Amino acid sequence: MSGKPKVAFYWCASCGGCEETVVDLNEDILKVVDAVDIVLWPVALDFKRRDIEAMADGEIAVSFINGAVRLSEQEEWVELLRHKSNLVVAFGSCAHLGGIPGLGNVANRELIFQRKYVAVPTADNPDEVFPSEAVTVDGTETEGPYDLDLPSFYDTVKTLDQSIDVDYYLPGCPPPSNLVWDAVTAILEGKLPEKGTVLAPNRTLCETCPRNETKPEELTISEFKRVATSTPDPEECFLAQGYICMGPATRSGCGERCISGNMPCRGCFGPPDGVVDQGTKILSAIASIIDSTDKQEIERITGAIADPLGTFYRFSLPGSLLGRTRMGG
Ligand code: SF4
Numbered sequence: 001m002s003g004k005p006k007v008a009f010y011w012c013a014s015c016g017g018c019e020e021t022v023v024d025l026n027e028d029i030l031k032v033v034d035a036v037d038i039v040l041w042p043v044a045l046d047f048k049r050r051d052i053e054a055m056a057d058g059e060i061a062v063s064f065i066n067g068a069v070r071l072s073e074q075e076e077w078v079e080l081l082r083h084k085s086n087l088v089v090a091f092g093s094c095a096h097l098g099g100i101p102g103l104g105n106v107a108n109r110e111l112i113f114q115r116k117y118v119a120v121p122t123a124d125n126p127d128e129v130f131p132s133e134a135v136t137v138d139g140t141e142t143e144g145p146y147d148l149d150l151p152s153f154y155d156t157v158k159t160l161d162q163s164i165d166v167d168y169y170l171p172g173c174p175p176p177s178n179l180v181w182d183a184v185t186a187i188l189e190g191k192l193p194e195k196g197t198v199l200a201p202n203r204t205l206c207e208t209c210p211r212n213e214t215k216p217e218e219l220t221i222s223e224f225k226r227v228a229t230s231t232p233d234p235e236e237c238f239l240a241q242g243y244i245c246m247g248p249a250t251r252s253g254c255g256e257r258c259i260s261g262n263m264p265c266r267g268c269f270g271p272p273d274g275v276v277d278q279g280t281k282i283l284s285a286i287a288s289i290i291d292s293t294d295k296q297e298i299e300r301i302t303g304a305i306a307d308p309l310g311t312f313y314r315f316s317l318p319g320s321l322l323g324r325t326r327m328g329g
């Protein structure tokens with residue numbers, strides 16, 4: 001035993017981008033490896049569940065968990081890590097607020113399976129066979145060394161804190177390496193803020209945006225544009241040009257990565273403190289700058305917003321007041 005603090009990384013419903021950001025620490029990762037023992041990191045190291053189960057409760061100093069909770073297996077893993085960890089950090093948008101996998105909450109398991117295994121043009125499944133949680137061979141459910149169980153696929157995607165108690169949140173899709181490094185050093189040095197803190201500045205992106213000076217005091221919109229069909233001016237505030245930018249309802253700390261690439265903010269850092277629902281916040285901001293009081297004209301202007309739910313709740317649907325689309329009647 002080295003006596004160094006033990007650290008775990010785990011992924012649930014995620015794309016792997018959050019793992020990439022750890023690798024992006026570059027040579028600083030050597031300092032992390034020097035200071036801690038990594039006891040779990042499925043993307044890079046071959047530890048098993050039984051290794052974690054054999055640990056004492058609280059033995060892991062901190063678990064960084066990325067991804068939303070979509071499967072029963074993910075829920076079992078995060079519950080296990082919660083028991084074994086002193087601290088749990090929700091790492092990245094999906095663990096924090098649901099992220100892109102959380103947009104699955106516009107449907108349910110049945111609709112998703114129908115689409116994926118039957119309706120897509122590439123599916124050849126006339127008997128409509130779907131994944132099942134246990135496998136039956138010759139009329140007998142498999143068991144023993146050949147036992148094959150699949151996890152349950154939940155109807156609803158959950159944020160990490162809808163499954164387990166979470167100590168801190170690292171926002172972003174993915175979180176930038178400097179915030180990861182700051183979080184790791186704060187944990188190692190015991191300089192931690194109040195439980196529940198989002199480990200990023202508590203300001204809106206507009207406050208740090210290099211285009212802020214071009215945002216008019218009296219902003220109005222008479223026409224919405226899309227980056228798919230027109231190119232924004234590279235200096236002017238996106239909202240002032242008619243492009244939906246989530247900056248007014250989004251926490252800063254990302255380094256304005258999208259703005260620098262001439263893309264409006266999509267909201268991956270979630271809202272700043274005090275904003276309960278990021279989507280409602282930006283909706284209210286946008287509603288207040290529509291340049292008309294005429295109902296038909298307002299409908300014409302707002303009708304140009306493609307996929308409002310996916311735009312305003314792109315990263316936050318499971319963690320929002322809505323949570324999911326209501327299915328059925
Ligand atoms: S609305 Fe977007 S582009 Fe405009 S100042 Fe805010 S973050 Fe910057």
Ligand code: SF4
Nearest residue numbers: 254258265266267268
């Ligand atoms: S500009 Fe917005 S979407 Fe882009 S990284 Fe920053 S918070 Fe995320």
